Amino acid sequence: MKISKSFIPTLKEVPADAVIPSHVLMIRSGMVRMVSAGIYSFLPLGYKVIRKISEIIREEMNAIGGQEFHLPALNPKEIWEATNRVEAFGDTMFHIKNRDYVLAPTHEEIMTFHAKGVLKSYKDMPQIWYQIQTKFRNEPRPRSGVIRGRQFLMKDAYSFDTSLEGLDKSYELHDKAYRNIFDRCGIKYFIVGASSGAMGGSKSEEFMVQSDAGEDTVAYCENCGYAANIEVAKSVIDPVKRDDVGKEVYEISTPDVKSIDELCEFLKIDERETAKSRIYIHDGKPVLILMSGNDDVNESKLELVLGGNVRSAHPEELSDITGADAGSIGPIDFKHRIIADLRLKGGNNLYSGANKNDYHVGGIDLERDAPKTEYFDLRSIESGEKCTRCDSELAVFKAIELGHIFKLGTKYSEGLGANFVDENGEEHPIIMGSYGIGVERVLACYLEQNHDDNGIIWDNTLAPFHCHLIGLNMKSELISGTCEDIYTTLQKKGYEVLFDDRNDVSAGFKFNDADLLGLPVQIVVGERNLKENMIEIKERRNNEKQKISLDDLYQKLEELLK
RNA sequence: CGGGGCGUAGCGUAGUCCGGUUAGCGCGCCUGCUUUGGGAGCAGGAGGUCGCAGGUUCGAAUCCUGCCGCCCCGACCA
Numbered sequence: 001m002k003i004s005k006s007f008i009p010t011l012k013e014v015p016a017d018a019v020i021p022s023h024v025l026m027i028r029s030g031m032v033r034m035v036s037a038g039i040y041s042f043l044p045l046g047y048k049v050i051r052k053i054s055e056i057i058r059e060e061m062n063a064i065g066g067q068e069f070h071l072p073a074l075n076p077k078e079i080w081e082a083t084n085r086v087e088a089f090g091d092t093m094f095h096i097k098n099r100d101y102v103l104a105p106t107h108e109e110i111m112t113f114h115a116k117g118v119l120k121s122y123k124d125m126p127q128i129w130y131q132i133q134t135k136f137r138n139e140p141r142p143r144s145g146v147i148r149g150r151q152f153l154m155k156d157a158y159s160f161d162t163s164l165e166g167l168d169k170s171y172e173l174h175d176k177a178y179r180n181i182f183d184r185c186g187i188k189y190f191i192v193g194a195s196s197g198a199m200g201g202s203k204s205e206e207f208m209v210q211s212d213a214g215e216d217t218v219a220y221c222e223n224c225g226y227a228a229n230i231e232v233a234k235s236v237i238d239p240v241k242r243d244d245v246g247k248e249v250y251e252i253s254t255p256d257v258k259s260i261d262e263l264c265e266f267l268k269i270d271e272r273e274t275a276k277s278r279i280y281i282h283d284g285k286p287v288l289i290l291m292s293g294n295d296d297v298n299e300s301k302l303e304l305v306l307g308g309n310v311r312s313a314h315p316e317e318l319s320d321i322t323g324a325d326a327g328s329i330g331p332i333d334f335k336h337r338i339i340a341d342l343r344l345k346g347g348n349n350l351y352s353g354a355n356k357n358d359y360h361v362g363g364i365d366l367e368r369d370a371p372k373t374e375y376f377d378l379r380s381i382e383s384g385e386k387c388t389r390c391d392s393e394l395a396v397f398k399a400i401e402l403g404h405i406f407k408l409g410t411k412y413s414e415g416l417g418a419n420f421v422d423e424n425g426e427e428h429p430i431i432m433g434s435y436g437i438g439v440e441r442v443l444a445c446y447l448e449q450n451h452d453d454n455g456i457i458w459d460n461t462l463a464p465f466h467c468h469l470i471g472l473n474m475k476s477e478l479i480s481g482t483c484e485d486i487y488t489t490l491q492k493k494g495y496e497v498l499f500d501d502r503n504d505v506s507a508g509f510k511f512n513d514a515d516l517l518g519l520p521v522q523i524v525v526g527e528r529n530l531k532e533n534m535i536e537i538k539e540r541r542n543n544e545k546q547k548i549s550l551d552d553l554y555q556k557l558e559e560l561l562k
Numbered sequence: 563c564g565g566g567g568c569g570u571a572g573c574g575u576a577g578u579c580c581g582g583u584u585a586g587c588g589c590g591c592c593u594g595c596u597u598u599g600g601g602a603g604c605a606g607g608a609g610g611u612c613g614c615a616g617g618u619u620c621g622a623a624u625c626c627u628g629c630c631g632c633c634c635c636g637a638c639c640a
Contacts, residue, residue, distance in 0.1 A: 015574085034632090105640070473597090503598095510598095511601080527598085
């Protein structure tokens with residue numbers, strides 16, 4: 001491709017709206033342009049990369065027996081009503097105004113619709129069906145460029161099996177395929193066990209990439225590979241101490257002391273000697289949550305313990321429930337359920353609120369003074385805490401979800417009546433799995449991990465072109481003639497070449513554009529070297545330049561672009 | 563949906579507080595000449611409903627009201 005004839009609108013300046021590196025680079029290198037919040041056009045260069053990623057996905061999916069579909073984005077609403085997901089998605093689903101259609105945010109329903117009545121016998125399975133298509137979700141806040149859009153490209157696959165063992169096998173196949181895909185794309189990722197949320201089903205794993213632009217927080221142990229979403233992550237519990245001599249409960253006047261920090265300051269004690277109380281409402285009933293010191297309640301863990309949704313009590317509800325306002329609430333004589341973090345188990349001589357404004361109590365022994373207290377893991381873990389598996393230090397950081405594999409079960413086959421008949425003539429719902437990859441996220445994550453101050457650093461696998469041929473002064477016939485020869489020869493040899501043949505652009509401009517676009521190898525043809533029949537070759541990954549003979553070019557390229 | 567910021571030429575921005583020439587600058591774009599190993603030089607040129615709609619005023623990019631859009635934080639997130 002000759003740059004003089006192509007549409008690759010690079011930008012020298014950083015666009016005001018782009019914040020994270022991948023977004024900046026995609027815009028600056030002319031891969032995408034935004035049309036509206038969370039809605040992007042892929043320009044030729046960006047689309048070339050998307051196609052390369054898609055092709056890798058396709059190859060790996062086909063290798064495990066996947067068959068590609070092309071499905072409608074426009075779906076009759078009633079199919080989605082059969083599985084109750086119009087309600088489940090709520091405002092996240094786009095609705096068509098002048099007909100009862102919705103824009104598909106994913107494709108479980110449509111795939112199941114096609115399975116119904118066709119996968120009739122156990123002999124018809126297993127099957128793996130997939131598609132690589134655009135999905136639509138009315139995200140309240142699109143962000144980070146293509147990482148969270150209202151319209152995005154997703155590969156999703158569905159497996160159909162007759163037994164849980166069969167599902168296990170399909171799941172394992174996808175797990176392997178996903179590792180191959182991300183490995184081939186050159187992305188550094190890790191795998192997190194996760195809850196499957198609104199998708200339903202049991203086991204699921206997320207393929208994650210560490211990034212400050214991520215929307216999930218995860219804990220990761222580099223030593224043993226333990227990885228978990230912060231919502232469920234565990235660390236070794238460091239319990240509060242238990243003194244040999246237990247005091248009796250006594251009341252302390254603590255005027256204007258509200259926070260744990262103020263209490264510690266006032267009494268000259270350590271925060272580990274305190275038990276913080278938070279009131280939550282669950283099923284309309286108040287529950288007192290006790291945490292050590294300033295530890296925060298992890299509401300996801302709390303919901304797992306209690307089952308169903310919880311909310312923290314409104315300030316005006318507190319005194320009805322406890323007799324005191326926030327800052328003076330505690331477990332002693334509390335009339336409702338008490339749940340404490342495991343850290344507090346066995347602790348004594350603790351300080352907490354007195355359920356009377358401006359008073360606290362000391363000398364609390366939870367086992368003695370609040371014997372009905374239940375103990376659970378309720379706190380969010382932090383970086384530096386010990387891994388429960390190997391006692392190494394855990395890291396807690398943000399991550400982007402690239403892919404997600406679920407064991408769905410029968411939610412959709414039951415909802416839509418997709419049944420099969422087994423060996424004994426009995427009818428059962430098909431057992432399904434669901435497996436997604438955010439295709440644009442693969443691109444964004446790759447860029448997050450592979451760039452420097454000057455621009456992108458492509459590997460040969462995903463690079464939109466293999467090499468960047470730069471003719472420095474195209475008005476020189478020697479240079480332009482040589483470049484044309486190289487260009488033609490390289491193409492004949494099967495390389496994808498981007499040829500900067502512009503004759504009105506200075507050398508520095510071309511170099512900087514080349515670094516920005518980041519193709520793996522730059523071939524620089526300039527008058528100075530060409531006089532000696534030499535050209536320069538630069539590897540973008542390490543910016544190493546070498547002067548080589550024109551005759552050695554093709555062999556050198558073969559080495560570099562293996 | 564809550565908090566904060568922003569909206570001026572294709573891109574990046576000054577001017578807005580304190581209303582008053584022809585809305586300024588850099589990049590990019592067009593023409594010509596020169597230039598070609600790290601974002602060239604000179605000369606000339608084009609390009610603006612100052613987000614939209616009302617209002618105040620002799621006069622509005624600037625003040626007031628409403629709306630829209632975009633970014634960041636939070637809530638939400640298969």
